[in-house]
Structure formats: structure tokens, C-alpha cells
Amino acid sequence: MSTLNETTLEFDAFKHEVLSDYKLACISREASLLGRKEVLTGKAKFGIFGDGKELAQLALAKYFKPGDFRSGYYRDQTWMMAIGALSVQAYFSGLYAHTDVAVEPQSAGRQMGGHFATRNLDEHGQWKNLTQQKNSSADISPTAGQMPRLLGLALASKIYRNNPALHTSEFQQFSIEGNEVAFGSIGDASTSEGPFWETLNAAGVLQVPMVMSVWDDGYGISVPRELQTTKNSISEALAGFQRTADNSGFEIFTTKGWDYAHLCQTYEKAVNLSRTEHVPVLVHVQEVNQPQGHSTSGSHERYKSAERMEWEKTHDCIAKFKEWILSFDGGPEPLASEEVLDQIANEAKEEVKASKNKAWTLFTEDIKKDSLSLEGILSGLIQEGTLSNAFQAELDALIKNREPQRKDVYSLARRALRSLRGTESANKTVLSQWLSKKKEESHDRYSSYLYSESNKQIGNIPSIEPTYDSDAPMEDGRIILRENYRMLLEKYPNLLVFGEDAGKIGGVNQSLEGLQETFGELRVFDTGIRECTIIGQGIGMAMRGLRPIAEIQYLDYLLYAIQILSDDLATVQYRTKGGQKAPLIISTRGHRLEGVWHSGSPMGMIINSLRGMHVCVPRNMTKAAGFYNTLMEADEPALVIEPLNGYRTKEKMPTNLGEFKLPLGQVERLSEGSDLTLVSYGSTLNLCIQALPILEELGISVELLDVQTLLPFDLSHDIVKSLEKTNRLLIVDEDVSAGATAYILEKILVEQGGYYHLDEAPQTLSAKDHRPAYGSDGDYFSKPSVDDIVEKVYELMSNANPTQFPRI
Numbered sequence: 001m002s003t004l005n006e007t008t009l010e011f012d013a014f015k016h017e018v019l020s021d022y023k024l025a026c027i028s029r030e031a032s033l034l035g036r037k038e039v040l041t042g043k044a045k046f047g048i049f050g051d052g053k054e055l056a057q058l059a060l061a062k063y064f065k066p067g068d069f070r071s072g073y074y075r076d077q078t079w080m081m082a083i084g085a086l087s088v089q090a091y092f093s094g095l096y097a098h099t100d101v102a103v104e105p106q107s108a109g110r111q112m113g114g115h116f117a118t119r120n121l122d123e124h125g126q127w128k129n130l131t132q133q134k135n136s137s138a139d140i141s142p143t144a145g146q147m148p149r150l151l152g153l154a155l156a157s158k159i160y161r162n163n164p165a166l167h168t169s170e171f172q173q174f175s176i177e178g179n180e181v182a183f184g185s186i187g188d189a190s191t192s193e194g195p196f197w198e199t200l201n202a203a204g205v206l207q208v209p210m211v212m213s214v215w216d217d218g219y220g221i222s223v224p225r226e227l228q229t230t231k232n233s234i235s236e237a238l239a240g241f242q243r244t245a246d247n248s249g250f251e252i253f254t255t256k257g258w259d260y261a262h263l264c265q266t267y268e269k270a271v272n273l274s275r276t277e278h279v280p281v282l283v284h285v286q287e288v289n290q291p292q293g294h295s296t297s298g299s300h301e302r303y304k305s306a307e308r309m310e311w312e313k314t315h316d317c318i319a320k321f322k323e324w325i326l327s328f329d330g331g332p333e334p335l336a337s338e339e340v341l342d343q344i345a346n347e348a349k350e351e352v353k354a355s356k357n358k359a360w361t362l363f364t365e366d367i368k369k370d371s372l373s374l375e376g377i378l379s380g381l382i383q384e385g386t387l388s389n390a391f392q393a394e395l396d397a398l399i400k401n402r403e404p405q406r407k408d409v410y411s412l413a414r415r416a417l418r419s420l421r422g423t424e425s426a427n428k429t430v431l432s433q434w435l436s437k438k439k440e441e442s443h444d445r446y447s448s449y450l451y452s453e454s455n456k457q458i459g460n461i462p463s464i465e466p467t468y469d470s471d472a473p474m475e476d477g478r479i480i481l482r483e484n485y486r487m488l489l490e491k492y493p494n495l496l497v498f499g500e501d502a503g504k505i506g507g508v509n510q511s512l513e514g515l516q517e518t519f520g521e522l523r524v525f526d527t528g529i530r531e532c533t534i535i536g537q538g539i540g541m542a543m544r545g546l547r548p549i550a551e552i553q554y555l556d557y558l559l560y561a562i563q564i565l566s567d568d569l570a571t572v573q574y575r576t577k578g579g580q581k582a583p584l585i586i587s588t589r590g591h592r593l594e595g596v597w598h599s600g601s602p603m604g605m606i607i608n609s610l611r612g613m614h615v616c617v618p619r620n621m622t623k624a625a626g627f628y629n630t631l632m633e634a635d636e637p638a639l640v641i642e643p644l645n646g647y648r649t650k651e652k653m654p655t656n657l658g659e660f661k662l663p664l665g666q667v668e669r670l671s672e673g674s675d676l677t678l679v680s681y682g683s684t685l686n687l688c689i690q691a692l693p694i695l696e697e698l699g700i701s702v703e704l705l706d707v708q709t710l711l712p713f714d715l716s717h718d719i720v721k722s723l724e725k726t727n728r729l730l731i732v733d734e735d736v737s738a739g740a741t742a743y744i745l746e747k748i749l750v751e752q753g754g755y756y757h758l759d760e761a762p763q764t765l766s767a768k769d770h771r772p773a774y775g776s777d778g779d780y781f782s783k784p785s786v787d788d789i790v791e792k793v794y795e796l797m798s799n800a801n802p803t804q805f806p807r808i
């Protein structure tokens, strides 16, 4: 903020800044008020607004610099406006769900209003220069879901500052020697969530430049703070985090949401400290309010007392700001008269109204274009007598509708086409073609960018086979992984590998053994036991141009992170319509080890919650390495599940470590056969290999296919080609019944049309529905064994030909 000395020039600058802030506060408030009306009158679907939080955000925004990052929530409209990342018009376009990125750059109408983001990628999916813009990572709705990512956004600055290898021109679009601060925001009630605590603890341990603001309005919807927070105060509850003269931690500030001068001073101190010393800071902004209540879903009179309602009025931050301006006597003249402030408020009102109207016009015009072109086609059909006159009334209603929805237009077109079944006419062809075109447009509007659409999408990475010397040594799987990691760490200076026990001891399975010594603690490092924020740490760093590989120690513990993977990572591209990406690789190991919590293979749960990511299920470590090598060249998030029982299994050592690349979505045929197609992946695939010679002895010719990746799945439809030959199908995995096998069946039978080639009902063999029991016997009786596979295959053959294969 401008400092106020005696000179007129400085006073003028100060006055200008204060009055600009006042105007923006009024603009933002007016946007909230009008936004609510738009929802209540039916023009928008749902509204959640930033009224009451304006002043704190104006203060914060003064110290938010180009290169900085925001990870906040739905109350932050003033902040976004103040940093120039959100126009009022775009704000309303978001509320209406305008699907054009040029008009609604945050999510192209995909998220509800109040979910903010900047466009950090160009139209080709390539990074923009993030140090020249003020960045906001894309919001998500789950309370505290913004926290884990915030950790990574902040940690990226520490990595960039401390690793000189990243001070080259290649990385200058991401960071200028780590001088960027990551700013977080959260509501007081959402601090009750686990990810909040996990993130704050990790930030204190890591000492990262994070400025965390809590907008404390005393309620989480209707539940008051005393039922949310120990000691009824987040800053008091966190007092033990306060750094001291001889111990690092957080710097904690408290301030009040209606006190403009104190807010500005607080943020100036907080941000400077965090930026220069890389200290995490908590700013507890108390006495914030919520003039319109939580959202358009209900009214706050239901749960706030009359006294509280009265207090909220007297402590409204804009009213208080006005009082402060009018009573200001620290300069050569008053800052403004009441008339001037009223005039500013009126101007703000008019401007917001005009922007809102413009947004509405753009929104409706876009849809009206479709209505008018449909009108032309349907009128032709009505005139020629093929389409019933009854459609005329519907058409008239559509054209007159002042609040049209695209679905009304398409639904009318589809009903018209259905009614024309059995007729042929040139106009019908036009209608049919029109609908096909609209289907394509709708795909782009509502379903594009689930995955990367850039030139670095996974399918564009050329595959390279592993090569071997004629006398290639056999090595433990872990050595292959380790040496592959070594090559990758040499090749990509922005690659980091981290997780529980990943640093000093090189991983519980030793696949990173010695790499921290070679590459240092900034490249290969340990984390606390905190799966959710290990992932968030990865997401945030990946959003800032680093290439993290985050380790989750065992697949079973991915559950602790599944929420953030599903809600945040898997939706980054989709929820921004290609405006942001986070090419994070997650490495874990699973399927088989010991007991209830070290043997899980919940693949159905994983693939069903992680659409938007790739999921690789290699059967050995050479395959796993091949996937890592491909993923490092691509710009997409992925999960690689190494088979737990493969670290000590011998594999041939390739000569082109770090270079060979496995394609995703390709099935590998491991045996050719004519009687039955056996489909599997991961650890059970290795059991299927063991079953092959036994089945051969029983006179059964099996075609064994390794699907290798579940997302994507068999892109060339190789499985159905096998079924054309064998006409029988068995799928084996170690998920629960109807877990991943249900998905695989759907892919093969429905998508690939495998149904038409089957002579027998398709079969699946999975683990028992309970968690796997401990010990070798627990494993044998809980999970598919070689015996189970052999007998299941035999049973299928016996059903088909009991003479040749009599019952066992």
C-alpha cells in the first residue's frame, strides 16, 4: 500500500488507492447481491457469494504479486477481481454456466459460480509464463479440498529457490528463484477437516512460503464455530504452531475483517515475511460476516439470533470501511465526503448491472443462435407436411423463451427427429446432420478435456522397446526400478521423488536405494505419514512446472488420498476445460503382501473414482519402468501400481534404462491359444503364467492377455480379436467380485462387442469379498490361486465339452 507521508503526491496516491478499494468493495458486494437475485429469479441455478469478505481480500491482494498462486474457495471473488483475474462480466458468465472459454475463462461454465481459476496454459495446452501473471489454481467445492494442493504450490517455491539447477532459462516461466508465495484461504468451519491440519502441520515442518487466511464468519452453514473448533478460535487452537526464537513453525496473525487499516498492515507484514524468509503464516481474520447467508439454498435467519443479525449489520465491512474513510484525519485533507462515496457506490451498482446484462445477453445469444437455426429447419419440415403442426407451438414457445436452455433446443430437435421415423426427406437429413453437429459441439462443451488434448497427451508419446545385451544380467526387480530412476533423475532436472521412507533409506522396497545420496535431499526425499498431502504436494508442484513422482507406500493407503486424487487431480484439466494441468505421477505398490491392510487391490474403486487419470498395472518392474518413462514425457496425471511381490523377482536388465517407453492402453499377448481367452493384470497375471503349463497338460490351449493398463483400456480392441478365435472368456484379478472385473467385462462385451463371439457365458475370478486374511493360508483362501485359475478354466471347458473334459 502507498505509504502516507506529508507530501501531497503521496496523499493523492494513497487516496486514489483507498477510493479504488472502496469502489471494488462496492462492485464485489453488488455482484453478490445481484447474483443472488439471478438465482432466485431462475436465471442461474445456484449461487454462493463473497459478500462480507471484501475488505480482507482487498488487503491481501495488494501483496499478491505476479508468479504467486492462490488456492482458495468460493468466497474469494473480491480477491480474484482485485488481482485482475476476474471481470464482473466473467463472474456472471460463470453463474449462468456460459460454456465459451473466451467468455467464461475459469471453467467454461463447468463449475458453479464462485469457483475460480486462471488460465495457466495456452490454447495448445502449453504452459504460459506463470511468473508474469497472478495465478489461481482451480477451486474445488469439497471443504478444505484446496489445502493439500496449497502445500505443493508453496513447496515449489522452496524447491526453485534452493536448487540452482532450476535457475536456468528453461524454468524461468515458473519461478524466479522461488520468490513466489502460495496463498490459501478457508472458512472457519472448514478448518475442522483433516486436510487442513495435515497441510498446516506439513507446511510448518517444511517451512514453505504459504500465507494461509481463515475467513472467520462464525458459522459453517448453520453450525456455529463453538461446535467446530477447539477453544472456539483457530488461532488459539493453533497457538502451539507459533514459531519461537529457537524453534521454527508458523507466524500467526489475528486481525478483524472490517478493519481496513489493520488488515493492510497485517498482510503487508505477513506476506513480506513469508516471501523473504519462506516462513508459513496464518492470518486469522476474525469478525467477518455473511450479509446474505451461506448460499442461495436457504436463509440465515433460521440459525442466527436477532443479536447476531444486528451485529452483522453494524460490522458490515463496507459500512465500516466507509466510516473509516469519512473519519480519516491523517492527511492534508479528508479522503472523501459522504457524497463522493455514495457516488462511487452508485457507479459501482451501474457498472455491475451493465456487466451482468452483457453476460446475460452473451449467454442467451449463444443459445438463441441454435434456436433460430433449428426454427429454420423445423419450419421447412412443417411446411412440407412431414412434421406435425403440433411442433409449431413448441417452436414458437422456444423462440419466445427469454431464458432459454440449450437442452430445450436439442430436446425439441430430437423429439422432432423421432417423430419423423420412417419418413425420408432432404429436410429430415438436414435436421439429422444438424443434430450430429450439435452432438459434437456438446461433447466439446461438456465432455472435452477429461484428459490432455495437447501434443503431450499420452497417446502421442512414441513407444520404445527395452533393449538387452545378449548376456543381459538378471537383476531383482527393485534394481531395475532404481537404475531407471537414476537415469530419469539425470535426464529431468525438475523430477522429484518423495514419500514415506523414500529418502534416507530409499524406500521400503529399496527401489530408490542410494539415490538421495547421489541427487540430494531436494530431489529424493522423505515425507511425513500423510498420504493426502503427499498427493497435494505433488499436485501443487506439478502445477508449477515441476515433475513430481509421489510415492504412496502401499496401495491400501491410497484410500487416505483417494478423495484428493478424485476431486482434485483427476479433474484439473476437465474443470478448467484445458486451462490448467498437473502432470503428477503417483507410484505405489500393491495387490499382494500380508493381511487385511497390506494386500488390498481395490481396483474397481480406484478406476471408478479416477477417470481423468491413467492407471497402470504392470506385472513386473521393467513394465513399471517403461510406464514411468512414458509418463515423464507426457503431461498427464497417472497412477502406477507396482506388483508388491516383484521387487525380489529376477528380471533381465535392459540396456536403455530411462529411455524405453511402454505405450498405455495396449494389451500384451503372452501365449497364443485357441480354447479360451484369459485376461488379467498385475500380480494375478503372474499366477496365470504359472497356470499355463498345467492347463496345457490338461489339453487346454489358453490365450493369455495382460491388459497392462486399466485406464486407458485396450485401445486397439485386441481382446475381442482374441475372442473371435477362442469364443470363451475368463477375467482374473484380485479385487472383490464385480470390482474391476465388472469394468473389464463392460469394456469387452459392450464396447468391443465381445458378446457376439462368445459360446459360453463370460466368467470372472476375483478375490473373496472380505479383506484378505493374513499369512500364506490367508492369502490362498482369500485370493485367486493358481489352483483356482486352473480349475475355473477347466470348468469352462468342461461345461462346453464334458466328454473331453470330464468333471473333476
Ligand SMILES: Cc1ncc(C[n+]2csc(CCOP(=O)(O)OP(=O)(O)O)c2C)c(N)n1
Residues within 6 Å of the ligand: 075, 141, 142, 143, 186, 187, 188, 189, 190, 191, 215, 217, 219, 220, 221, 294
Ligand atoms: C467435504 C464437504 N463437506 C460438506 C460440504 C458442504 N458445505 C459447503 S460449504 C459448508 C460450510 C463451510 O463453512 P466455512 O468453512 O465456515 O465457510 P463459509 O461458507 O462460512 O465461508 C459446507 C458444510 C462440502 N462442500 N464439502
